[in-house]
Amino acid sequence: MRTLLELDRVAARYGPVPALYDVSLTVRDGEVVAVLGANGAGKTTTLRAISGAVSRTGVIELEGKAFKGGPEAAARAGIAHVPEGRGTFVDLTVTENLKLGAYTRRDREVKADLRRVADYFPWMQERGGQRAGTLSGGEQQMLALARALMSRPRLLLLDEPSLGLAPMVVREFFRIVGELNEKEGLTVLVVEQDARIALAASHRAYVLEVGRVALTGTSDELRGNESVRRSYLGY
């Protein structure tokens, strides 16, 4: 498999406060890769570093080319970032949110994609005129995912999609992500506190500890790993 994304010794800071010290990771085409870790381990910052929402050092390569831009450039390079806390435009309607997902596209298939996305989320079609802020938390998370799909991303970044959602909704969310990965070859880098669901949904995973990669392997390997079990899976 081709390497889609490569981070080499990436560090990042918020003003004077360092958040990432040394993160190297690889995401290959068609993979679902999970990043696990405790609160404050740098999971969210890793995604922000990739999409340029935080200033960073080290090398980030997208399909072998160095990527240095900010979020606007990341969106144009095919990175769809679904931030923590859903990140929908609450004042805009469902349809407007979806159209914004396709903002960087110049092709004429946006309308067709609106229908394609509706295959995964049938409820969105009849509620297109509803303000996103009036949706439930689970629906907003689905909308955020649908909006990301509208950009036809090469790489989908998901930040803590399980946060604040009922277990059933989380399972449904990851079921759809899995289906997108299998059917459409969507490449996903997902950051999750819920290690159990993240390991079940991913091919490979990285464990972050205080801004560094502490452990990596296939998701099956990590599930069997003693320290991962004790620290993140809790049995």
Added chain:
Amino acid sequence: MLLASEFADFMQQVVSGLASGGIYALLALALVIIHRSTGVINFAQGEMAMLSAYIAWTLMTNHGWSYWPAFVATLAISFLGGVVIHRLVIRPVEGGSVLRIVIVTIGLLVAINGFVIWKWSGQPQQLSSPFGTSTYEIGGVVVAAHDIGTIAVAVAIVFLLWVLFRFTKVGLALRAAAVNPVEARLVGVRVTWMLALGWGLAATLGAVAGMLTAPTVGLDPQMMQAVLIYAFAAAVLGGIDSPIGAVVGGLLIGVLLNLLSYSSKYGAFDWFTEELRLPAALLVILVVLLVRPQGLFGKPEVTRV
């Protein structure tokens, strides 16, 4: 019972109130656009409009342009001017305290006023109305052509703006950038350019307001100062973040002030003279802020913890 002549008189006041209200609405819309995206009241909005009116005037008087080409050119110049003001003056102080931007807009107010007096002197000038000085009689109601034209232009501009925001991709991006700049960046919207575009649009709206105001009150460096207060009142009354509110608020303020003056003719509110129009507008601002801070169409502010 109202006599026919009294009714005609009343309607006349309503129509001329709608005309001035249309101007307040345009300027209030400009304030709303900037408030939504930048989070501040642009105190220089009136002076920017006044400068635009001077540009139209100088194109016609000193360069021999005819009205409508000068009108369109002024809109284009004002649009670019708004973009440049955002890039050069506002953007450097963005991101800090809101007070910094407010102070810069007040500085801009003084600077533009000073520039106009320096360049064209403070002497009042004549900017003609493209609609002439004739009057029409419709069912006994005498209305000025300029008032009808003003209402028509205001309606057309509001309609165009509505189409832009509601049905175009750039309008959607403008709204997204205003309500949620961080997310907007993530979907690829170039937010700083959208903010500049907002300033350009606001300057263009102001230019229309300025060019429509000058024919009735005379072109001079102070001409937009009262209009800006009425526009404040309109924006606050309608809800400072609501474009529809700005339009309704503008029309209400225009008609209300005219009817107060009108009723004094018939003994009611006979103490209400021209001099009280501005204080009345300020009273509207105060009462709305105390009783219903979000205005007629605004959403109540919710502070999340």
